[in-house]
Amino acid sequence: MTGDEAHDSQVVKQLIDSVEAADYLLAVKGYxxxxxxxxxxxxxxxxxxxxxxxxxxxxxxxxxxLYQLRYLVENVFSRLKHFRAIAIRFDKLARNDQSMVYIACMFIWCKTK
Known part of the structure; x- marks a missing residue:
């Protein structure tokens, strides 16, 4: 998680290092x-x-x-933004923010089933 003033492309190498196995990297023009x-x-x-x-x-x-399939991920982010605490980054600690994302994903997953 980066601060609001930093672009995510500055930490893309750490993000890619954390991925165990993948065939493709789908990204927008900013990368x-x-x-x-x-x-x-x-x-x-x-x-x-x-x-x-x-x-x-x-x-x-x-x-x-493959690039057009990226909309699935974009849709999840759009649905996550409906949760106010996630949209405005209300939590100060990264672990609390991550916990809220997990809870929101649970609600989204349960709603689709």
Whole structure:
């Protein structure tokens, strides 16, 4: 968890290191940096990151179908934002914030069943 003033791409390497096994990394244009792509490839994952509009290079790995499936994750984040404590980052401690996310995910999961 980063502070509000820091972009998540600054800690993307620690996040990728915490993943045990994955074939692809789906990310938005904000993560379009050559050092991130190289780091992901060194972890034996395929980066599915669209190029920025001002990019002069092409991405051979970009899979449009996989990128479109990213909306499933976006929908979960959208539903999590309905919980006020999560949306405004009410909790000061990361463990309390994480606990609230777990509880909210339980409610979302129970609602879909």
């Amino acid at each position: 379009d940096a050559e050092n991130i792509r190289i780091f992901v490839k060194n972890k034996n994952m395929i980066p599915v990151i669209p190029m920025r509009s001002n990019s002069k290079r092409l991405s051979k790995e970009f899979d449009k179908y």
